[in-house]
Amino acid sequence: MLLPGLKIDPDSLVPVYRQIAEGVVVAAKGGKIEPGHRLPPTRDLARDLGVNRQTVVAAYDYLAAEGLVSSHTGKGTFLISPSEPGRTKEATIPRTPWQPAFSRAVEGSKVGGLLSVYQTAIRSDGISFAGSYPAPELMPVEAFGRAMNRTLRDGAEQFMTYGPTAGHLPLREQIASQMREAGSTIDTDDLLITNGAQQAIGLVFHTFLERGDTVVIEEPTYTGALSVLGSIGARVVTVPVDEGGMRPDLLAIALERHRPRLLYVQPTFQNPTTAVMNEARRHELLELAARNRTMVLEDDWAHGVRFSGRELPTLHALDPDHVIYVSTFSKKLLPGLRVGWVAARPAIMERLIALKQIRDCGTSPLLQAALHVFLDGGGLATHLQRVLPAYHERRDCMLQAMERYFPEEVARTRPEGGLFIWVTLPRNLDGEELFQAAQSRGVIYNKGELFHSNADGSHTLRMTYSTASPSQIETGVKILGDLIRDRWPGHSEPPPRKTAESMPIL
Ligand SMILES: Cc1ncc(COP(=O)(O)O)c(C=O)c1O
Numbered sequence: 001m002l003l004p005g006l007k008i009d010p011d012s013l014v015p016v017y018r019q020i021a022e023g024v025v026v027a028a029k030g031g032k033i034e035p036g037h038r039l040p041p042t043r044d045l046a047r048d049l050g051v052n053r054q055t056v057v058a059a060y061d062y063l064a065a066e067g068l069v070s071s072h073t074g075k076g077t078f079l080i081s082p083s084e085p086g087r088t089k090e091a092t093i094p095r096t097p098w099q100p101a102f103s104r105a106v107e108g109s110k111v112g113g114l115l116s117v118y119q120t121a122i123r124s125d126g127i128s129f130a131g132s133y134p135a136p137e138l139m140p141v142e143a144f145g146r147a148m149n150r151t152l153r154d155g156a157e158q159f160m161t162y163g164p165t166a167g168h169l170p171l172r173e174q175i176a177s178q179m180r181e182a183g184s185t186i187d188t189d190d191l192l193i194t195n196g197a198q199q200a201i202g203l204v205f206h207t208f209l210e211r212g213d214t215v216v217i218e219e220p221t222y223t224g225a226l227s228v229l230g231s232i233g234a235r236v237v238t239v240p241v242d243e244g245g246m247r248p249d250l251l252a253i254a255l256e257r258h259r260p261r262l263l264y265v266q267p268t269f270q271n272p273t274t275a276v277m278n279e280a281r282r283h284e285l286l287e288l289a290a291r292n293r294t295m296v297l298e299d300d301w302a303h304g305v306r307f308s309g310r311e312l313p314t315l316h317a318l319d320p321d322h323v324i325y326v327s328t329f330s331k332k333l334l335p336g337l338r339v340g341w342v343a344a345r346p347a348i349m350e351r352l353i354a355l356k357q358i359r360d361c362g363t364s365p366l367l368q369a370a371l372h373v374f375l376d377g378g379g380l381a382t383h384l385q386r387v388l389p390a391y392h393e394r395r396d397c398m399l400q401a402m403e404r405y406f407p408e409e410v411a412r413t414r415p416e417g418g419l420f421i422w423v424t425l426p427r428n429l430d431g432e433e434l435f436q437a438a439q440s441r442g443v444i445y446n447k448g449e450l451f452h453s454n455a456d457g458s459h460t461l462r463m464t465y466s467t468a469s470p471s472q473i474e475t476g477v478k479i480l481g482d483l484i485r486d487r488w489p490g491h492s493e494p495p496p497r498k499t500a501e502s503m504p505i506l
């Protein structure tokens with residue numbers, strides 16, 4: 001514990017930054033820290049307490065405004081004695097009087113997770129294996145432009161005003177019909193168009209969960225889901241993922257013991273582990289959920305991005321009454337459209353639509369209409385014919401480079417679709433140090449810990465192949481392989497042999 005005696009109460013009505021500031025005052029009054037004492041660096045204290053770094057910054061700012069501490073750039077923040085000049089009358093006027101207005105929804109440590117993945121992904125310098133984006137140079141820009149022009153020519157006025165909250169009817173009909181072809185029993189009215197799958201996930205979580213309510217998720221899982229759950233303040237119970245997805249033996253225990261309100265799962269190309277649940281496990285999961293009367297939220301984010309292997313039935317196709325289904329055009333087509341959807345039965349849909357209306361009054365009618373025209377003209381099928389072989393090739397290229405440059409014991413998955421590979425190093429390799437070293441050599445990827453609800457996963461990496469060229473893949477993987485070999489535990493000796501025990505997918 002970096003500040004003696006300081007404990008954060010997430011359920012307190014006192015904002016977290018004030019709890020931290022009061023903790024410093026109590027420690028000072030109790031003589032646990034003395035004038036001149038250097039307070040812990042904000043990053044360290046934030047990690048120690050499990051809060052956002054900005055919250056600690058706000059606490060230190062508040063103490064400074066109260067004249068209790070002084071900050072010196074590059075040196076740190078120090079407790080000052082009452083006789084020091086910093087403790088003047090003016091100093092008691094808070095510099096940031098709006099701070100107490102922050103809600104608990106933005107205070108938690110996980111809230112900024114998705115933003116951090118995004119910020120890593122959009123860095124333009126060096127070689128990036130970060131983010132889970134489709135290849136920008138293969139995007140069907142001209143074909144989509146033609147669809148947009150036609151939309152504007154044929155019916156511009158109706159798409160330039162507000163549209164139905166549930167979404168553009170012809171687009172919903174198209175999606176419903178595709179889902180029926182994939183085996184789902186579904187009406188057009190069971191569908192709501194959202195601003196990407198991210199909004200769909202958020203709407204569902206907010207429909208079922210309040211602060212303190214329990215949700216069962218995979219460990220590791222999608223950072224965007226963790227960020228929403230962190231913002232709600234939900235109680236997260238995790239079930240590990242193996243090569244076949246969420247483990248049913250541990251799911252059974254979690255459901256029975258914790259009686260969650262919701263189970264969030266990605267059965268196909270799980271982000272980040274790429275695991276795919278076979279059909280038997282899908283049935284088992286649904287049976288367990290039904291037995292425990294738990295609603296399932298299925299996130300089928302990479303639907304359509306499969307370059308080999310057999311398509312499996314979605315959970316929604318197997319049990320449409322107990323599964324809420326979310327998917328998106330972001331990965332198979334264009335993330336810039338921000339068009340995704342959620343499918344659910346009427347009682348749930350009614351609530352989702354009401355919530356969607358108060359969130360944003362509907363997804364852009366113009367973009368939905370242009371997307372409908374594009375899909376109607378067969379644009380998606382043409383695009384996938386072009387892009388899927390390229391992803392297949394890039395995956396192979398990355399796997400071959402890993403084969404050449406990574407120690408044999410580094411586990412990597414071989415996904416039949418999706419956009420990335422999941423890599424597992426030995427647990428005692430310092431993932432943070434490796435990341436910093438790779439970054440300084442111009443190579444970035446996503447650190448595994450971003451996908452965990454606790455601090456685990458530092459020995460894992462998510463490496464995206466979809467956005468890198470074959471020569472970038474070759475160069476970047478070689479650099480990473482050299483760095484890993486240099487840091488291999490006891491690397492002068494041969495690394496330990498691969499065994500089932502030492503090579504879990506996580
Ligand atoms: C598992 C998963 N779900 C949902 C999303 C959100 O996608 P969208 O761009 O449609 O909001 C992503 C995006 O990376 C994802 O990986």
